[in-house]
Every structure is written in structure tokens, then in C-alpha cells.
Amino acid sequence: MEKTLPVLGDMQQNERELLLKNAVSRSFPAGTVMETGAEQCLGLMLIERGELRLYMMSEEGREVTLLRFHSGDLSVISAACVLKQLYMDALIVAEEDTRVKVVSLTVLNRLMEENIHLRCYLYELMMQHLSEALGAVEQVVFQSLSRRLSGFLVAECRRTGSDTVYLTHEQIAKYLGSAREAVARMMKRFATAGLVEMRRGAVHVLDAEGLIAFRG
Incomplete structure (x- = not known):
């Protein structure tokens, strides 16, 4: 996780230790579907192995893929509820057997309150995710x-x-x-x-x- 989070260099040692200590491994079998949005919060996820796909589904069952996360990618979409107004109601599916490191909502909230660098970094990453998702929708439409x-x-x-x-x-x-x-x-x-x-x-x-x- 140290290599994926450059903002760790702007954090105090106790903050870094808190984040790394609370990064828990989780596994999702292929086909596992998870919700995102204001009411759901999986936590900040680093993909260690496999692939996660963020998508939206129409009432007719048509899927539109918004983002794909592969090994080494960091997903802040799964922690969107921490970022208040910046979130999207979508689904995440494990395209294959996937293993991730997850930082829980409680720890993430505490660190964001204490460290402005981490807070800004996560907001910037979320804006990047939203921009890429919008680009995916524009491609489908135009x-x-x-x-x-x-x-x-x-x-x-x-x-x-x-x-x-x-x-x-x-x-x-x-x-x-x-x-x-x-x-x-x-x-x-x-x-x-x-x-x-x-x-x-x-x-x-x-x-x-x-x-x-x-x-x-």
C-alpha cells in the first residue's frame, strides 16, 4: 500500500501506522456484486489481485461500465460515502477472484479529519474517478x-x-x-x-x- 499511496509521505508516523495497521485483506469470489452510494461504504480499497468493475444498470437490464480496477489500483469509489457530496449510485462486481486491502470507514474518517493532505488526495482521486466515469458514458452516447x-x-x-x-x-x-x-x-x-x-x-x-x- 505504501507504493500506491504517495500521500503517505505527507502523513505523520502515527497516522501511517494507523492506516497500514488497519488495512485488512478481503477476498471477493468472481461474480460478487457490491453496492456503492451514499448509504453504502465498503472502505478505501487497494486491489492486490484480480479485477473489479464499476457499472450502472438500466431498468431494462442494460449495463454501462464506468470504471475498471486492476491489480495495483486504488478505489475511492468504494469509500465514496466518506466524501459527502461526491458519490455515485452504482454497482461493483468482481470480474474474477479478487483480493483487496480495505481501510475501514472509521479509520478513514479519523485520518481525513486529522490530515488535510490525505483529504485532498482522496478528493482529487474521486474527481478523477468521476471524470473517467463520465467519459465512459459519453463514449456510449456519442x-x-x-x-x-x-x-x-x-x-x-x-x-x-x-x-x-x-x-x-x-x-x-x-x-x-x-x-x-x-x-x-x-x-x-x-x-x-x-x-x-x-x-x-x-x-x-x-x-x-x-x-x-x-x-x-
């Missing part, structure tokens, strides 16, 4: 599926350092707020253009620059 899908594939390759994205069409559709059938059709167009190669449960990117430039 960008074509081909542009969202190509951007997603390239971004995943850069994040993992691999040319192969190990996700199914259904998983990708959830991340993009689209339908599996629509994603499958667009993948076929990418494959026909020689940009990707379809594999079982995965997509191999052959031409990242071509994907970004694709306008078909």
Missing part, C-alpha cells in the same frame, strides 16, 4: 460501436502488454455497454479487414494502427 470497440481492443493490448485480448464477445459487450451480437458483427468486420484474428475466448490484434484508423 461514439460509434466501431470506434469504441477498436479503442477498447488497443487499450487492452497496451494495458496487458500482449497482442491478444483474452475476453469473450459477451464480456467485451458488457464493458462497452453494447449487445453481444453487435460486438460479434463488428469483430467480423475487423477480421475481414485483416485487423484482428478471432480465437476461442480471445481476440488477437494484427494491426493496432489499422484498428484506430478503421472507419468502415
